[in-house]
Structures are given as structure tokens and as C-alpha cells.
Amino acid sequence: DTQMTQSPSSLSASVGDRVTITCRASEIISNSLAWYQQKPGKVPKLLLLGASTLESGVPSRFSGSGSGTDYTLTISSLQPEDFGTYYCHQFYTNPWTFGQGTTVEIK
Amino acid sequence: QVTLKESGPALVKPTEALTLTCTFSGFSVNTFAMRMSWIRQPPGRALEWLGRIDWDDATVYTTSLKTRLTISKDTSKNQVLLTLTNMDPVDTATYYCARSRPGSSALDIWGHGTMVIVSS
Numbered sequence A: 001d002t003q004m005t006q007s008p009s010s011l012s013a014s015v016g017d018r019v020t021i022t023c024r025a026s027e028i029i030s031n032s033l034a035w036y037q038q039k040p041g042k043v044p045k046l047l048l049l050g051a052s053t054l055e056s057g058v059p060s061r062f063s064g065s066g067s068g069t070d071y072t073l074t075i076s077s078l079q080p081e082d083f084g085t086y087y088c089h090q091f092y093t094n095p096w097t098f099g100q101g102t103t104v105e106i107k
Numbered sequence B: 001q002v003t004l005k006e007s008g009p010a011l012v013k014p015t016e017a018l019t020l021t022c023t024f025s026g027f028s029v030n031t032f033a034m035r036m037s038w039i040r041q042p043p044g045r046a047l048e049w050l051g052r053i054d055w056d057d058a059t060v061y062t063t064s065l066k067t068r069l070t071i072s073k074d075t076s077k078n079q080v081l082l083t084l085t086n087m088d089p090v091d092t093a094t095y096y097c098a099r100s101r102p103g104s105s106a107l108d109i110w111g112h113g114t115m116v117i118v119s120s
Helices: none
Strands: A002-008 A010-013 A020-024 A033-038 A047-049 A063-067 A070-075 A085-088 A102-106 B002-008 B016-024 B035-041 B048-054 B057-063 B069-074 B079-084 B093-100 B107-110 B114-118
Touching: A002 A085, A010 A047, A010 A070, A020 A033, A020 A085, A020 A102, A047 A063, A047 B002, A047 B107, A063 B057, A070 A085, B002 B093, B002 B107, B016 B035, B035 B069, B035 B107, B048 B069, B048 B079, B048 B093, B048 B107, B057 B069, B079 B093
Parallel strands: A010 A102
Antiparallel strands: A002 A020, A020 A070, A033 A047, A033 A085, A063 A070, A085 A102, B002 B016, B016 B079, B035 B048, B035 B093, B048 B057, B069 B079, B093 B107, B093 B114
């Protein structure tokens, strides 16, 4: 199975900060990657697909990049509502797999 | 409007089988390239992808549950079913169903989830 490793596992940042979360796959996944945001007690929400395509309605401060095995989610200017846990998900190889999550806290 | 809703027992005993139903509306699961997944999340822990069924009835399961998990669909009822046998307390989790729309395998629509506790 393709292992997805996210870093850091948690971070604390201030409003307005630039935040970057990394996801590393154990094998090449050819941009077949999605990012989700999950707030406590809520359902995960799709943010980006195809590594860098913003889902409809998602603020443009979210962006994604990467290739091969390494991918990043960037929040250009952290907002108070951006707290929560972020997950990457690869759908290039079967079975699909998630990263272990990165929890973002607002200072 | 596309909606998904999970239903099933909130409590199951160890060794029993769990059957959950995902009832959806606003799309057809038989549409080319449509995929439906099940995901679970133990309390305070990460998401775990369990498996999926595709528009053509193909199924894929996560390796660790391959011998216990079955996913099927009932097109006439707009439902996708999950059956997990030999339940154990470690299977306690919120179970979600989610859709992948044609053209992308990302999980774009999720149900609200249903919490299942495994306890005697």
C-alpha cells in the first residue's frame, strides 16, 4: 500500500501567517492527490484535487503544489476559520490511502 | 442537490457483523466513472479509507480489512452498503460514505457520518 506521511503533525500559527503542510508518498502518485479540511466534530471538506486544483467555493488563499512523491498545501494568509485538521489522500494506487493528518491551531 | 446519508446500528457486539447503508440522492451510481467510498475515523484519530465500489461494480478494499469487508450497491434504492464481519472494539469509529465524481477520484461529497460503538 502507498503510505502517506504528513508533516508537521501539528502547528500553531498566527492570523496572517503563511502556512505550509507537506505530504510525502512512499511511491510516485503522479499528482493524484487531494487535500481535505476537517473541523472538530464536522465532516471532512474537499479543498484541492489533482494536487493543485481548487475545489469550487474554496478560498484562493489555499493552494497546492508538488509532483512525484512530494506535495504541499499552502495557506497564504491564515484566517481564524482555518483551524482544524488537514488530510492528504492519494488515489493513484489501490488501495487509496490518507495521511495521518496535520492539526492547525490559531495562536 | 447531491446528498449522502449513512444509517445503521449505533452499537454492535464483538464478533457480530456490521451493516451500514449509505442512501444518496442527486446522482446515479451507475454513471460512468462514478465511485463510492467508505471511510472511517476512530475517536480522536485519523481518517482511514476502507474501500469503494465503482459504477461498473468493481470493488477495492484496504488491505487490512480485505477478508472482513464487503461493499455492494443497490441501484434501485440509490444505496451503497458496507458489511464488516467479526467486529472488534478497535472498529469503534465514525463511518462515512463519500462520492468521487466522474473525472476525479477525490471525495467531493461526504455523508454526515454514523458513529458505531463495538462493545459487549
